[in-house]
Amino acid sequence: MTSRVRRLWVANVEEVFAPRGPADDGWLLPKLEGMAPRFPYHLAPGDALLVSHPVPAEVRTYVRQVGGFGKEPLPVLVPGVRPSPWFLAEAVQADQQLFAQVRALVATGAWRLEPYLETPLTHRLGEALGIPGGRSPRSVVEEGLPERVNDKHAFKKLARAAGLPVIPGTVAGSAAEARKQTFRLPPGPDGRLMLRRTQSGGGLGNLAGDPESLRDRLPGWFRPGLVLIEPLLPFNATIGVVVEVGEEGCACRGTDEQAFDDGRWVGFRAPATDAALAARAARDTGRLAEALRAGGVRGYLNLDWGVIDHGGHRELVAIEANFRHNGLAHILDWGRACFGPVADGLCVWFLENAPVAARIDSLPALLAGLAPLRLDGIPLLLTRRGGADRGVTPILPPRDGRAGVAVFGPDHAWVGRAWDLVKKALA
Template identity: 20%
Template sequence: MAHKVWILNLDDFVFKSKALDALKTHSLKYIQLLKPGDFCVLSPLIHRDQAFLDYMARIKKIEHKNWVFLPKEQRQDESLVAAISRDEELLKKLRRLCAMGYVVIPLIYTKEFGHLSWLCENKLLNNSIAVQEANNKLVFKELCKKFGIPTIAPVYEAGMNKVPRILATLNPQETYLLRRPFSAGGYGNIKGNLVDLLPLIKQEHKEADFYLERYKEIYKTLGSLCMLKDDEVSFVGIDSQLIHKEAWEGCSFPFQRLPKGILDEIREKSLMLACYYYGKGVRGQINIDWAIRKKDGDLKLRALECNSRYNGFGLCLRLASTVYGINRRDLHFYMDTKMRFAPKWTTQKLIDELDKINAAIPFKGGVVLTSGVEDGKAGFCFIATNAQDLATLRKEFKRHITGLTERPTRDWE
């Protein structure tokens, strides 16, 4: 398996007005994808928490010192990929690594990255048009309709380059969700009635494409993960997601607390969609989000969206395999990216305490810090090989990390 240079192009996931915010907030978390021998390219605009970088290098066993590259400059109005593409010195470095057998790989394969890949003489093929279609929520809904997979239908579409379309009767008394066709992690999702949303709708017409759908109460939000490799399509499993204020904040795996028929249906439909995308030339990870609704006492399955990129599920798989040598067949994990702490907790203090916790546990696994402390919040992934050990890890964590505000258990069950 070739070593990689990761382009952490998080700003390509999110609609333009929030792209820089996403890049600054989440970039360092994706360092979890690296393996020994890998490099990564970060934006010069982000704050680099050196304690967190050193910690990641240690637990991931990255031995070379200069494993983080930066373009010389990134303007506020340009993407990370664009900044790399105009830094000739960095391009030469990437070309040399590609000539040595490295593969330059992005978090999401875009048309712009395809051009950068060509400039680097990189041996990575993907279909940027198919990837973009897979990540477009409205295109995904149309594909589900063709496959007979129920979704939550849009009722209104509009945007900067679109003629507004009313697709269903709009009721001022109902609650709606304003969403962007191409955005990740809940960026841009806003809930409200038409009166609340009208000022935003007027503004969004000028800035970005968006749509409205009726807000539905959801019993569970689940994610399924498929791997699309050159020679196969495989189903990894199903996780349970933590959604707060219409945004993703964590997940747990494995999830089996639903009737077997529904779980089998998720597996079948996930593979159906993954095989379709594979035929279109998409490679890598495909994550599909699903809603479980309760209606008249029955559980109903609805497809929500598709993400052709690495997400929280994929990050936890990589952490488990690279830090603890745990494969996905044995894996149990619990991830919360927004835990809150008392002010005394710094990134380094948390790292020191986690080292003590992990050194004392008598089983395979441990707790990984998944982000540095910022505004009193940080993320963690608890990793074990069975449910009992996972519960023990969480208890030990609570005992050592005081002043913690944790999620109620019911959010995960």
């Protein structure tokens, strides 16, 4: 057993979606079930995972095989109690048998919680277990600083205070007020506005259109809470930056160019190809990270920058941020588990929703489809840890005709060639 502080990962993704009520469990729980298989990829040998739904055995087997677990166990713990509205931290404490099992586990050495999103609920769970509830002090979390980063409206205030440019606009707290503002606010260059729920991520809470169309669509789209109304700016690209905010300082963990489909985030390519622009984005993200560090929070700051091309000059505008684990840091960590230190110099493309044929309906079928692939005489599918600087690894098993796949390689050109082979094999 390892001597380091071990992490009890808490996949509390549901806390990203707020506000919620019991009626929202109907759409939320199936979404969480589809996300559950990605969380074992976060674990290092000696860690454990609390998650909302069971993870298929073949996923756990693949993670153990490729992630270098050796004889270390890979505990995946699922509550048998379903409180409504669903909160994982509350479910763990409500399931007396599971709670006793977790308490016995964390009594075996030095542990701390590693929540997907640090909240008062995760800190209360940590207190009940007798271990730290996250990286940040409980007082800072309960005062709401991480929550303000995750809220799109509050983020704008934090960004402005740090001297970062943000999207202009206004905010509304009701459907009636939002309708008024759509006719008052100047739209973007193409005549459209963007409405964004302040407590939603991944493009799921966005609505774009001209004022007339928004007036008709807004009543059915609006949910309780605040909504940003902004001009739809002509972004040519979106650059993401991850900065780790630690005790000793802030360090950029990576940059990416994000991919969207119909306004929804579907993946990324890392690192960002425009090195100079990415360096500017990383520098300015670091300014906000340092301000947050001074406020006491610890963890990952993820900031999305919109890029506007002005005839050769590329302008950066801060769109939104979150303070939690995210896709880029997750994939980079898995790359280190697969390749060791060489991973820090690799490129990676990740697509969360890669189309797959009907015959590819499970992780074994996905692995079978990838197994024959070769590029430059090298097998693409990663089947063990180390020994290479390139390869393909599944991240999410097939579900509803889609799968999550990551391709690592020495440069974007090689990764692009590999990705073409992957797409053909899965079609």
